[in-house]
Amino acid sequence: MAAGDAPPNVPVPWGKLLQWVQEQLVVEKETDQPAALTRLQLEAISHLVSFNEEPEVGNQDYVSLLIQKVQILRLSNPVFADELPVSLPVDGHFQFRWRCVCTLAPYGVFPRDGFGFAAGQQAPLFQSKKTAKQFAAKHALAYLSDALQTLTPNLKKRPLQSSQAESPEPSPAGQAQQKKLSLSPGPPSTGGKQSIFEQVSIVVSRLGIDNPAYRIEPDPTGSGLFCGRPVFQNGGRIPSQVGVVSGIASETLAKQRIAELVLAWGEEEFQKRQRLLFKTLWGPATAKNMDKDKDKAAVVDAAQGVPGSGEAAK
Known part of the structure; x- marks a missing residue:
């Protein structure tokens, strides 16, 4: 092998490289956006690290x-x-x-x-x-x-009380109804009324969106007020103005108001998707009836485990 064919023994300026990486991290933290790198920079980095980890799916259909x-x-x-x-x-x-x-x-x-x-x-x-x-x-x-698998969990492990022991075994029809109810998706039990942030988590989960972080900052207008917005990791389709607030008296109130706005948008977006889905599967008449009959829409919400409209106002 000729001397020119061997890899050059050149020391790498690791300190400068580390400083450059740290500068990009600072930019991303300040802007909540990926650093604006050139195409050549991205291609060069892809030689060193993978930009995407593709999970194993398996061979089943x-x-x-x-x-x-x-x-x-x-x-x-x-x-x-x-x-x-x-x-x-x-x-x-x-x-x-x-x-x-x-x-x-x-x-x-x-x-x-x-x-x-x-x-x-x-x-x-x-x-x-x-x-x-x-x-x-x-x-x-x-x-x-x-x-x-959540049907009657740990039923066999629980001791029967006298009232349970004397109860007649449910009929096949009753068992079928129990299974139907158990399969209905719903929010986890918290032993009380859910907070606005728990409601947001449920709604965005139904939309396939991650739970947002809440970015609160001093309002540029001053006077001790605050502004803020939700930050979604995979919310590319969410309108940029959803949940944006300003002129709020405290950080706590600002976070509360952001959650209320996100919840209101999420409920409306969920209803839109439901109508579109029903229209696709069952035709325009079903979607039209959903718009006219608010009670039926509320039943659909309850079946989804999504808080009803008006919760955000509370």
Whole structure:
């Protein structure tokens, strides 16, 4: 091998590189936005670290398994939709990666926080649309399986009281009704009325959005007032002005007001998606009837475990 073919033994200026990285971190912390790097910089970094970790999906046909499951449970067929591709640097070149969203009425969208990715993270991207679809179906199926496993939890471990021992065994019809109610999605029990922040968490989860952080700052107008906005990690489709507040007397009130605005928007957005879903699955007449009949809409909300409209005002 000629001397010119060998890798040059050049010392790397690690200190300067570390300083540059720290500067980018400061910029991102101040702006809550990714650092504005050039295409060449991103391509160079992709030689060193991966911009996307693609999870293992397995070889099972989760789409078919999910369809079989919803037919057994007499639910509506899942609706799959590919999101717009995301261009990521991979080994020095930009390539498209894909996400797929599975809408499973009345349980919401998958993948989502707790089913496909952890809190504060985004749904993973995949090299192929087919794998992305299987991933979405896999976690929708996991949600249904978890719901089935919650039927009468730890019933055998609890000692029977005298009133329970003397109660007649429920009829097959009653057992079927119990199973139907147990499968209905709903918020976790907290032993009391849910806070506005717990309601926000439930609503955004139904929309497939991560729970927001609340950024509160002194209002530029001064006078001891505060302004703020919600910060979503994977909220690319959320209008930028949702939850923005200013001129609030305290940080606590500012955070409360942001949550109220996010909750109001989330409830309205959820209803829009429900109407669109019903229109797609059952035709325009069903969606039209939902708009006219508020009581029916409230029943749908209750079945979803979504707080009813007007909660934000409280």
